[in-house]
Amino acid sequence: MKAHTKNEFIAYQWDGMRRMPCTKETINLFDKFYVFDSYDIVDNNYQNHKLEGITNFYFDMNKPQPIKHKGTIAYFVGTHVSERVADIEYCAAELIENGIQLKFIIPTSNQDKINQYHCSDYFIFGAENEIDFSQNIEMLNEIDIIVDFVNPLHNGLSFRIFEALYYQKKLITNNVNVSNYDFYHPDNILIWHKDDLSQKIKEFLSKPFRPIDDEIVKKYSFGNWIKNILNLSPYDKIRLPFQ
Template sequence: MTRKTIILAMPPSNGIVELIEKNLQFHGYEVTRIDSILKFKYNNLWERIYQFFHKHISRNNTYKAKLKAKQSLHKAQKLLANNYYEYTLVIRPDIYPQKVLALLKRHTTNKFIGYQWDGLNRFPVKDIIHLFDQFFIFDHTDLTNPDYQNYQLRSITNFYFDMVQPHHVKNNKPQAYYVGDHQVCRVAAIEYCAQKLAENGVDIRFIIPTSKPKDIKCYKSKYITFGKQNRLSYYDNLKYVNSADILVDFVIDGHNGLSFRHFEALYYQKKLITTNTHVQYYDFYHPNNILIWDERNLDEIQEFLAKPFIQIDTHIIEKYSFKNWIKKILGIHQF
């Protein structure tokens, strides 16, 4: 059977692009990644001099951006050549120059699809959304965003990577796991949660992948560790997810969509502590498995940990798999 062809355009960070690529291949797609075009370097000394002049003398920060856009377009043209693809999926399309997006669309024979897996208020896409055949958002509240009422947005959740199989790990003590970028709005909640879990006999693995002294100084808790060199790859992150008993999620201010952690907890059958109140409206929610807290009810942790984990229907779990997600987003199948 002929494999469907797809261009995958997204941020290259954290190794998640490699996992998405492998999961696409696992499910029968021939994948062409273009995240390499985002890597930028000056072609010569004169470009560096001009950039210094524009930034520090003219107070104009657009010169480097124009260089990046031009270089990205040239790389994309060379990479795609005369090839055409059935689908193109652009995740975080705001990071790609508009001319690159237009080029990708010309090389797409079936559907040109955008997915903003961050809130539209944080990363707007109003100037480029018209280029796409379909545009998906992960935060369902963006459907009522007044700036986007003239656009047909489609809501879709995140997913779990079904190519990676869970393996049961028996811990001597229950272990809680959290990893997330430094955000000032989450510091107090992270430290308070770690302290309460530790008081209830839980081993803590809370990771903030930063080596910036000004970020690290924000944390006083002894239970927080920091990524001093290379950031944790997403595949290594899933190893920690697999070995943990409890996953922890702290929503960013302004976000309402569910992070990957919710679907990983569902797939790996882990208990979840989350500050995202919207999870209670999903079909996989069960209070035995998911504790929603707002720093006022965290004393319920002991009771929550003692409750037996409730098995969720397999049909519901499969609904949030990558296999189902990619079929839905490409319009191949609706679960």
């Protein structure tokens, strides 16, 4: 592929390097290799490789189309990760305690994995419930809160966080790194640690969403992101924290 490429040969690793360590052997094949986790850039395992940082993004070709519904719905969809089961169950219980409807989708039919969830009635399981991108967009239009759980193998921000920014949804996450970004506002994003969600959630839910400056929102669009990757001026530079 590189032999037939006139321009720079560029890669983007949209998941943590520790989660996919086999990626390391391909880094030097590329002219530029982007990662979304600022910790990867300073990781001693990659000091002999030139990594560049950039965030994930939202797809701006889909315009938000809010759908009216009753109640308040919190939405999470993600693969099963054993290390975050306890956090998912704790967060779900606190949301229910505060009168929030849940739409938590974990698309696995593996019974051993499902059995790790003690309150499985809260969640939607089954490989048949795996949703594609267009279905995810429909869901984003009809919910109120996006819930995000950090993967213990990386510290980068998931796509959910940028979708919350674009669709103007409240976000509940245990990824503390989100506070280092220019779009962070405590009325819009609730960061919780271990078991302190119950102390914070009522006040957070009582506050209205605070609109974020349009220029900041646009910075994290796919349209601006791809210009960063390909160095197609003009664009608004996207940086990772501490970069």
